[in-house]
Amino acid sequence: MSATLYRLASAPFEAACHVGALPEGHRARRLHGHSYLARVRVRHAAADGPCDCAGLAGRLAATVAPLDYAYLNDIVAEPTDENLARWIGARLDLPGVAALGIQSTPLAGVDLDAGGGAHVWRRFRFEAAHRLPHVPPGHPCGRMHGHGFEVILHAQTALGTRDLALDHDHLAALWAPLHAELHHACLNDLPGLANPTSELLAAWIWARLKGVLPELSWVTVYETVSAGCHYDGHHYRIWKEQRFEAALQLTRAAAGDPRRGLHGHSYVVRLHLAAPLDTVMGWTVDYGEVKALFAPLYQQIDHHRLDALPGLDQADPASLAQWLRERLHAALPALDRIDLFETPACGVALCWGGLGPALPG
Ligand SMILES: Nc1nc2c(c(=O)[nH]1)N=C([C@H](O)[C@H](O)COP(=O)(O)OP(=O)(O)OP(=O)(O)O)CN2
Numbered sequence: 001m002s003a004t005l006y007r008l009a010s011a012p013f014e015a016a017c018h019v020g021a022l023p024e025g026h027r028a029r030r031l032h033g034h035s036y037l038a039r040v041r042v043r044h045a046a047a048d049g050p051c052d053c054a055g056l057a058g059r060l061a062a063t064v065a066p067l068d069y070a071y072l073n074d075i076v077a078e079p080t081d082e083n084l085a086r087w088i089g090a091r092l093d094l095p096g097v098a099a100l101g102i103q104s105t106p107l108a109g110v111d112l113d114a115g116g117g118a119h120v121w122r123r124f125r126f127e128a129a130h131r132l133p134h135v136p137p138g139h140p141c142g143r144m145h146g147h148g149f150e151v152i153l154h155a156q157t158a159l160g161t162r163d164l165a166l167d168h169d170h171l172a173a174l175w176a177p178l179h180a181e182l183h184h185a186c187l188n189d190l191p192g193l194a195n196p197t198s199e200l201l202a203a204w205i206w207a208r209l210k211g212v213l214p215e216l217s218w219v220t221v222y223e224t225v226s227a228g229c230h231y232d233g234h235h236y237r238i239w240k241e242q243r244f245e246a247a248l249q250l251t252r253a254a255a256g257d258p259r260r261g262l263h264g265h266s267y268v269v270r271l272h273l274a275a276p277l278d279t280v281m282g283w284t285v286d287y288g289e290v291k292a293l294f295a296p297l298y299q300q301i302d303h304h305r306l307d308a309l310p311g312l313d314q315a316d317p318a319s320l321a322q323w324l325r326e327r328l329h330a331a332l333p334a335l336d337r338i339d340l341f342e343t344p345a346c347g348v349a350l351c352w353g354g355l356g357p358a359l360p361g
Pocket residue numbers: 132141196197198199223224226227238283284285286287288291
């Protein structure tokens with residue numbers, strides 16, 4: 001199956017603003033400040049040459065530099081997240097931009113797609129207990145345990161020429177009654193959540209909100225910091241994330257590029273899988289099983305020199321993601337996307353499933 005490769009990059013900036021486009025009395029009409037993060041996802045074709053995600057991260061950082069420690073209203077008349085994303089997109093001036101996003105806090109942001117759509121998201125957290133009643137004896141999730149769950153509500157809407165797609169506060173207001181039910185609860189005790197897997201929790205939240213939020217496009221549930229599930233009303237997609245530490249040398253980098261010499265990174269790899277729900281277990285694929293099936297490959301890359309691995313003489317993120325795909329597809333047939341970050345600011349997403357790339361990433 002052919003795959004689509006995206007370069008992913010992000011760049012932070014600190015800035016002050018006030019947003020007059022919001023209704024009278026809204027707190028963001030007052031002068032305030034944010035630690036912003038700009039994010040971009042750019043489609044990369046073989047004809048584009050080497051897939052240099054660090055180059056993209058550098059270009060994005062240079063593009064947002066005029067916004068750093070600035071009063072944004074001097075630069076963008078109405079500095080909503082949507083307008084900041086437009087401003088950055090126009091100056092980045094790159095072909096193949098699939099999404100350009102701004103998060104004004106770690107809890108909220110918006111991504112603009114190439115078709116003029118706005119994808120608004122807001123992150124929430126609740127602390128709860130649960131156990132999974134149908135797992136085999138001895139499975140750790142069969143015991144009563146708990147998590148600091150995180151949920152992202154995603155809303156997709158056409159933006160047109162508007163300054164603002166949807167106020168994040170609207171998502172927060174709709175979430176509030178669910179938070180009251182879920183926070184400090186035992187999920188198994190809630191009606192409809194007798195088997196509270198991430199998948200069934202995401203579907204439960206979807207069923208509760210879709211009627212009052214027609215723009216709802218995905219619900220994301222982070223069960224732990226490293227694993228979670230997306231649900232869009234039809235499809236379940238899960239991910240499992242792992243970190244690894246490795247060295248490499250990019251012998252084909254341009255003359256003078258320090259990456260021609262030995263260097264290293266703390267990598268993050270995120271494996272995404274799309275599969276139908278197992279109606280007995282209430283999940284798609286067990287996160288623990290994904291980790292176990294990845295383990296033999298993980299042992300080859302963690303605390304190793306990547307360019308010494310058989311079949312991987314250039315260990316740039318795109319080549320490494322492809323290398324992992326070739327070695328994982330037999331063990332994990334539901335795998336349909338691999339995200340690989342060499343730093344928090346730069347990486348790739350290799351996607352070959354029928355569904356578009358789901359956030360995060
Ligand atoms: N597809 C699903 N798989 C699993 C679910 C689930 O809801 N859907 N739930 C669990 C457990 O509840 C467990 O607490 C979380 O799983 P896991 O990522 O395996 O937990 P760890 O944090 O312990 O993982 P490590 O990476 O090994 O630290 C299991 N599977």
